[in-house]
Amino acid sequence: MLPRTFCAIILTAGLFLSVSCSDTDPEPAPTPASRPDTTKSLDDLYSNPEYDIALRMPSSWILVEEPLADGEHMAINLFKDDDSTSRALPLDIHGNAKRSYIAVWPAGIGTELPASQYASFHSSADTPALSFPVDTVKSKILLLQDGTPWAYFIVPGNPPEQWSDSGFIFAQIQTSDHLTTCFDEETGEKLPMEKCDVPAGDRFVREGTRNKRDARIINRVLQSISLKNIDQKKAASEIITVEEPRPDAKVTSPLQIKGEARGPWYAEGQFTISLYSSSDSLLSKTTAAAQGEWMQDQFVPFETTLNFAPPDTGTGRLVFERANPSGLPQHDQSYVVSVVFSSP
Incomplete structure (x- = not known):
């Protein structure tokens, strides 16, 4: 088995990112009082071309690529600088609360989800703002008794080529005063944990207090994750089509825009459309919204209205920009439609 690899990601003064890895334990963490507020920025960039995943993380967290026993795959673990966590690698979905x-x-x-109350990604208002579509049947939000999420089980709806169909992302939020209780399916009475049979219908309840700061960090890291799936290797014309306006159509304000795009083109069901003159002046910008469930690989209709002041130039272009919450330039993609401005 390959040795465990600790990766330290360093941002130099020249804004170049470098990755330093070693097979030894990391330096001791600074005291909590000296740590910056990492909820405001995700300073470090991690990218793994083998699994087509990229993300941003706080500099106070550690990322470890942990080789698995099969010698072919790995688990990618992100966690706060904590010696006890380092000794528990690789982290799975049954980690310490x-x-x-x-x-x-x-x-x-090969494991089961932790016993908990669940909400689906399709129905919950607590769904993280992910940049990629998810399998809304398999993916789950794990809830405490008061309805707040304590973990997310995320199965990509259109995973990268190197992922298996059972690949997933699991995120857990630190919970203090953690208490688990089981209730009988029929009587509603409390049961000893050893007699709890969740598959048979017994209700398993978790109580506790989430670490709000960690919850914000985890949500921001999840939002930054970018998965390069098969669609992202296709030309933009294979992922988005524009019905209105047609190429070189005469346009006036307000401009009605309609079309359809595959789910991965959106993030949170939206993407940006910009209008430029032929001299590259930005005339206007708007957001197109999916007219249906966008967390899928199929085409989803969109529409919007764009208001603009006619330019002096006679022609211009509409730029349909693929949503890219990660901010990584290698994941930028756009589709262009040329237009002709009608005389006032």
């Missing part, structure tokens, strides 16, 4: 972490398992793992 006192830990906040994100575990990426591109090849999956």
Whole structure:
């Protein structure tokens, strides 16, 4: 088995990112009082071309690529600088409730979800603002008794080529005063944990207090994750089509825009459309919204209205910009439609 690899991601004064990895334990963490507020910025960039995943993370967190026993795959673990967590690697979906972490398992793992109350990604208002579509049937939000999420089980709807069908991302938020209780399916009475039979219908309840700061960090890291799936390797014309306006159509304000795009073109069901003159002046910008469930690989209709002041130039272009919450330039993609401005 390959040795465990700790990666330190360094941002130099020249804004170049470098990655330093070693097979030894990391330096001791600074005291909590000296740590910056990492909820405001995700300073470090991590990218793994093998599994087509990229993300941003706080500089106070550690990322470890942990080789698995099969010698072919790995788990990617992100966690706060904590010696006890380092000794527990690789992290799976049954981690200690006192830990906040994100575990990426591109090849999956043969295990069941933790016993908990669940909400689906399709129905919950607490769904993280992810940049990629998810399998809304398999993906789950794990809830405490008061309805707040304590973990997310995320199965990509259109995973990268190197991922297996059982690949997933699991994110857990540190919970203090953690208490688990089981209730009988028929009587509603409390049961000893050893007699709890969740598959048979017994209700398993978790109580506790989330670490709000860690919850914000985890949500921001999840939002930054970019998965390069098969669609992202296609030409833009294979992922988005524009019905109105047609190429070189005469346009006036307000401009009605309609079309359809595959789910991965959106983030949170939206993407940006910009209008430029032939002299590259930005005339206007708007947001197009999906007219249906966007967390899928199929085409989803969109429409919007764009208001603009006619330019002096006679022609211009509409730029349909693929949503890219990660901010990584290699994931930028756009589709252009040329237009002709009608005389006032």
